[in-house]
Amino acid sequence: MRNKIILLFTLILFLPLMGKDLDESYFRAERERMIRYQLKARDITDSKVLKAMSNVPRHLFVLPGYEREAYRDYPLPIDEGQTISQPYIVALMTQCLDLKPGDKVLEIGTGSGYQAAVLAEITDKVYSIEIRSKLAKKASETLKKLNYKDVKVKWGDGYFGWPEYAPFDAIIVTCAANHIPPPLINQLAEGGRLIIPLGSTLYYQTLTLVTKKKDKLKVKYIMGVRFVPMVGEITKRKK
Numbered sequence: 001m002r003n004k005i006i007l008l009f010t011l012i013l014f015l016p017l018m019g020k021d022l023d024e025s026y027f028r029a030e031r032e033r034m035i036r037y038q039l040k041a042r043d044i045t046d047s048k049v050l051k052a053m054s055n056v057p058r059h060l061f062v063l064p065g066y067e068r069e070a071y072r073d074y075p076l077p078i079d080e081g082q083t084i085s086q087p088y089i090v091a092l093m094t095q096c097l098d099l100k101p102g103d104k105v106l107e108i109g110t111g112s113g114y115q116a117a118v119l120a121e122i123t124d125k126v127y128s129i130e131i132r133s134k135l136a137k138k139a140s141e142t143l144k145k146l147n148y149k150d151v152k153v154k155w156g157d158g159y160f161g162w163p164e165y166a167p168f169d170a171i172i173v174t175c176a177a178n179h180i181p182p183p184l185i186n187q188l189a190e191g192g193r194l195i196i197p198l199g200s201t202l203y204y205q206t207l208t209l210v211t212k213k214k215d216k217l218k219v220k221y222i223m224g225v226r227f228v229p230m231v232g233e234i235t236k237r238k239k
Contacts, residue, residue, distance in 0.1 A: 027070075030059075031053070034053070034087050039053060043092075044092065046094075048122050049122070052119075053087065053090070055121050058071060058087065058114055060142065061084060061113055061117070062084060063077060071087060073087065073088060075089075078111060080134060082228055083228055085174065085227070093115075094118055094172075096207075097170040097195060098170075100123070102123060102124070103123045103169040105127065106128075106161060106166075107128040108129055108172070108230070109173065110135060110153055111130070111139065112142070116139070117148050125150070127151075127162050127165050129153075131155075131156065131158060131231060139153055158175075158232070159181045159183065159232055161184050166187035167189035167192065168192060171184050171192070171195075172194075173196035175228055175230040176198075177229075179198075181234065185217070188212045190213070191211070192211070193209060193211050194211075195207065195208070195209050195210075196208055196210070202229070205226065207224070209221075
């Protein structure tokens with residue numbers, strides 16, 4: 001009887017650790033499936049992007065209750081009525097930027113912080129702006145907790161960019177806009193790349209890649225997408 005009590009006590013003591021190990025194994029397997037079936041099976045070929053997507057624990061950037069859906073092929077809700085994009089779109093937008101270690105990247109729309117974490121796996125110069133204070137604060141805390149301490153998060157209107165740290169080698173806009181904010185073009189370095197969901201903010205947009213060469217813009221249309229709209233100054237300047 002005494003041995004049974006000791007065994008039961010030992011199981012109770014270590015049960016949380018066992019559950020944690022099972023969870024981590026589950027999420028690791030989910031990431032591997034995501035890489036194989038959602039990314040490599042499509043057109044994600046950049047080894048740096050694949051490694052970044054494999055390293056970032058996406059399930060820690062979603063709302064409680066959605067963890068087991070974190071690596072599925074669809075967007076999920078986060079706080080403030082916003083969303084975290086499906087893994088493929090995050091990988092595609094990152095790949096389009098053609099990042100190298102040391103590149104300076106500006107993100108407009110921090111959201112949960114997941115995209116910033118993916119960028120930070122490739123370069124240590126990531127700057128992210130979020131217009132919703134609650135999201136900015138929570139994302140900053142999550143990033144620091146996961147040791148992405150080099151990511152700088154700012155609460156503000158992304159329309160104006162972040163001139164103190166310009167120029168940027170790459171700019172990623174993770175919300176829909178009906179035009180490219182001129183300050184972002186001005187803050188883009190020569191040869192820099194900007195990717196943005198461009199078009200109607202109510203319906204669908206075209207994922208658009210812009211490259212700046214000799215103050216001229218080379219535009220490439222990637223695919224149709226649907227993002228939540230950019231808010232703030234852009235709503236006063238509809239075109």
